[in-house]
Amino acid sequence: MSRRVDIAVVVGTGVPAELRAAGQQICWVGLLDGEQSGDIFQRRSDAEAWRSGQLPPAARHKSGLTA
Structure with missing residues (x-):
């Protein structure tokens, strides 16, 4: 059985605190x-690469989302 792989955009207070502190909104x-797979990306191109299975390992940002 194949898995459905998608990406979602997160804005504002849903962005992890450390990214918001660095100016990422x-x-x-x-x-x-x-x-949620646990993978958070700072750039859409990295998220698209992850979805297609071609993500460079350094592009991942591991963190939980804040409420």
Whole structure:
């Protein structure tokens, strides 16, 4: 069975605190079958690469989303 792989955009207070502190007000989140995979990306191009399976390892930002 194949998994559905998507990305979602996160803005404002949904962006992890350390990214907001660095001035980032938008990020992209990897979704597997509609659930957050734990992968957070600072650039849309990195999220698209993750979705296509061609993500450079240094592009990942591991962090939980803040509420």
